[in-house]
Amino acid sequence: MVRGRLQSDRISVRDDLEAVNRLFYTRQWTDGLPIIPPTEKRVQTMLEGTSRKPEEVVGCIPPRWGEATVEKIAINAVMAGCQRTYLPVIITAIEAMLEEQVNLYAIQATTHPVAPLVIVNGPIVKKLDINYGSNVFGQGWWANATIGRTIRLILVNIGGGLPGKLDMATHGRPTKYSYCIAENEDENPWEPLHVERGFDKDTSTVTIFAGESPHNINDHMGTTAEAILSVAAETMVNVGMNQIWKFGGGGESLLVLGPEHAATIAGDGWSKDNVKQYIYENARLPVYKLRGRVMYRNRIWPWWIDTASDNMMVPVVQDWKDIMVIVAGGPGKHSVCITNWMTSASITKAISP
C-alpha cells in the first residue's frame, strides 16, 4: 500500500548491491556493515508498519538537529534490515530518547563510552520475538539486532553522530552497533520494569537507559540473597567507570539479574526494593579513592559528603530508587551491571502503533 509520495531525495545507483553499499559507505551513511538498499518500494512497505504519516516529524536528533520524520526513520529501518512490525518500537524509542531528561545531545557528543540501551516490555516482546533469554545482549535475534541497529543509523544519519566529528567517543563500544533487549518477564519473580513504573502489564513499553557496556557479575557460590548481592554491589563500583564522578550526586545504575540469581534472591523473601536498598547501602567507595582522581574537580559534591573524611563511604547513586533492577538472560550463575552515563535519566514510554 502506497503511503503517499515520499519526500526524501532520490539517488540513482546501478542496480547492484555492491554498488549501493559502496556509495552508502563512502558517504558515511552506514555503521560499517552492509545495508539493505532503501528503495522506494521497501520504504513504502516499511511504512505499513505504522499508522503514522510519513511526513510526521517525530523530533530533531542532536547534535546536528536533523528532522527525524517517520519516513526517515523508515528508511534507516530498511537499511538496518528491520521487519515493518518493528517500526512502532523504533519510533517510540526515538521519541523517548528525545525527552529532555535523557540528554541525548550529551550522549551523542561525549568522549565517554555510552549508548542508549532499549529495553522492551509487554506483550510485544513475544509478538515480535525480541530476545530476553540466553545471550540476551548478544547476536542471533532479528528483532534485537535490527531494532538496535536502526537506532544507531538514525543517530548517525539524522543526528550527525559521525565518529570523530560530532560523536567524540574516545573508544566507543560494540554496543553502538546495536543495544536492544527485552526483559525476561517469564522468569522475573517480581513485577516487571514497566509495571513498576506504572504501566499496565499488558501495555507494551520501551525504556531508554544511557549505559556503558554490560559488565559481568559472576557469582557461582552465593546461595543467599546477601551473598549474591554483595558480589553485585562490589562489581558496580569501580574507579574509572562512567558513573564515578557523579557518585552520590545523580545518575542511575542498572542491575540486570540473571534468572537464577533472581530466583535465589526472591526465594529469600527479598523484594525488588530490598535489592535496591541493599545495593545503595553497599555499592560505595570511600572518599579517599575518589579525591583528586577520575573527574573529581568536575562537579560540586553534595553537602552531605565530607570530602575531608577519607573513609566516608559515597554511594554510587544519590537515592536507592535510582538503582534499576530488571531480570534478563538465560540459565547460569551470572548477572550484569550497566553503569549510567551520569547526566542522563532513564525513561519509559508506551508503544503506540
Add this chain to the structure above:
Amino acid sequence: MEKKGIRTALVASSEFAVMADVECESLGMSSLPIVVVPHPVGGLKEEAVREKADNALEEIIHVLTESKDKLSQEYREKVYTKQKEALRGRKSFG
C-alpha cells in the same frame, strides 16, 4: 550568550574544533569565531594549560573586541581541521 548580546569567545581544542564548527552551523551561527588551541586542554599540568591560554590570549581579545561584521568575514570561510585526521577517508573497496 552571543544571542543575548554578551560578547563571547568560543575556545575549542583542535580535536573538537570541527564539532564546534558544525554545531555553530546547526544553530544558525556559522560565522561564529572559534579560537582553536592545541589538544588536549584537560589532564595537563597547570603550567602547560597557562602556556596554551597565553598563546590564545591575543586572538581571544581580538574576538571579544573586533566588530562582529569584520569577525564574520574573517571567520566565515575558515576551515577547522583536526590535529589528526580522525575522519578516516571512507575508501571505496575495489
